[in-house]
Amino acid sequence: MANKLSNYLDSFNSYLDIDSVVKNDVAEEISTHLDDKIQDLKEEGLSEEEATEVATQTFGSPQLIARQIYETHAQGSWQEAIFAALPHILIAVLFTSFYWQSTLSLLITLAATACTVVYGWYHGKPVWLFPWLGYYMLPVIATAILLMYLSKGWIWVGALIYILLAIFALIYIVKQSIERDWLYTLLMLAPLPVVFVWLFSSGIESELLRSNVWMTRLQTNIPWISVSFLTLALANVIFIRTKPRWGKVSCLLIPPTLILFSVSLTSGGYIGSWGWVVLMLSLFALTTPALLKARL
Numbered sequence: 286m287a288n289k290l291s292n293y294l295d296s297f298n299s300y301l302d303i304d305s306v307v308k309n310d311v312a313e314e315i316s317t318h319l320d321d322k323i324q325d326l327k328e329e330g331l332s333e334e335e336a337t338e339v340a341t342q343t344f345g346s347p348q349l350i351a352r353q354i355y356e357t358h359a360q361g362s363w364q365e366a367i368f369a370a371l372p373h374i375l376i377a378v379l380f381t382s383f384y385w386q387s388t389l390s391l392l393i394t395l396a397a398t399a400c401t402v403v404y405g406w407y408h409g410k411p412v413w414l415f416p417w418l419g420y421y422m423l424p425v426i427a428t429a430i431l432l433m434y435l436s437k438g439w440i441w442v443g444a445l446i447y448i449l450l451a452i453f454a455l456i457y458i459v460k461q462s463i464e465r466d467w468l469y470t471l472l473m474l475a476p477l478p479v480v481f482v483w484l485f486s487s488g489i490e491s492e493l494l495r496s497n498v499w500m501t502r503l504q505t506n507i508p509w510i511s512v513s514f515l516t517l518a519l520a521n522v523i524f525i526r527t528k529p530r531w532g533k534v535s536c537l538l539i540p541p542t543l544i545l546f547s548v549s550l551t552s553g554g555y556i557g558s559w560g561w562v563v564l565m566l567s568l569f570a571l572t573t574p575a576l577l578k579a580r581l
Contacts, residue, residue, distance in 0.1 A: 289334075290319060293341045300351035302530060304412075304466050307358055319344065356528040361412055366525035369413040372398065372420050373476065373518035377511040395424065415462060415472040416521055422458060422473075423480060425451045471537040472524065478541050479513050482548045513544050 298312055319340050326336035344350060361369075375394065384390040402421045405414030428451070462469040483506065503510075520540040524533050 289337050289341065290323070293319070293344075293347055297347035297351055300348045301355060302351075302466070303355050303358055311354055311358075315344075315350070355530060359528050359530070359533070361525040363526070365411065365413050366522040369416050369472070369525055370518035370521040372417050373514045373521065376420070376476075377514040377518070380507050380514070381511045383507075410461070410465060412469065412472070412525065415469045416476070418458060418462070419473040419476045422455060423477065425454060426477065468524075468530075468533055468537065471534070472521070475517060475520070475537055475541045476514075478545045479517065482545045483510050483513070486548050509548075513548075516540050516544065 294312065294316055297315060298308075301308055301311065303311065322340040322343065323333070323336045326339055327333060331339065379385040379390065379394065398417055398420050401417050402414065405411055405417065458473070459470055462473055483503070486506070517540060520536045523536045527533055527536070
């Protein structure tokens with residue numbers, strides 16, 4: 286029966302949380318196999334309704350089939366895992382080596398990130414691209430935040446235009462990642478709360494460009510900053526290599542959340558009111574895709 290087959294396929298599609306690029310091909314393949322099975326059963330003398338019933342029962346629970354197919358496609362290669370972790374490792378190395386204080390080093394890092402993002406964006410948006418996208422958007426977001434602090438008078442007009450454009454760009458990129466898989470959005474946004482919590486815990490809100498105190502505090506925390514980004518790198522490797530979806534969600538949500546709260550609780554009160562607003566918004570942006578998916 287057409288309705289029963291359609292309901293089975295709809296149920297299968299709803300359970301199949303997989304990259305949309307792969308999902309359509311998998312769903313079409315399952316539909317073709319079912320159609321062939323039904324046709325074979327009809328040739329054996331079964332009615333269409335009976336053939337559909339037997340075929341769907343033979344395939345098994347759509348939820349179980351969807352989970353098995355997901356785990357078949359979910360595990361990436363070690364090469365993908367290392368390349369996804371690479372931007373976090375580069376940031377950790379920048380801080381450990383103190384090259385983060387060199388304008389040339391930062392420009393080279395930004396250029397390399399931009400080139401990598403452009404390459405990945407126009408070559409199928411592979412899963413390793415999304416951590417790079419997070420760092421690609423970070424300067425845009427950071428500049429928008431700084432403009433809110435530093436702009437005065439008519440400069441606010443230009444700042445507002447820039448901030449609106451930055452928000453538009455962020456929404457566009459987030460939309461593109463959600464269309465592929467909402468987990469890719471978590472993968473992209475994970476570095477943002479970690480970066481912001483270290484900046485604000487150093488007193489950047491009240492002292493940026495007014496004294497070197499915040500930089501001194503930042504330098505003092507360099508070993509722990511490096512550990513934070515290496516933790517994100519390890520989480521990305523686990524994300525790529527693990528199969529269960531709950532494991533992927535856990536390794537994307539738990540590390541940045543723990544880093545955020547551990548740093549904020551030990552910051553000595555340097556995080557101001559606006560700093561907390563930005564941090565909470567970052568954490569909200571990180572967890573929203575998971576919360577929305579849980580409600581669906």
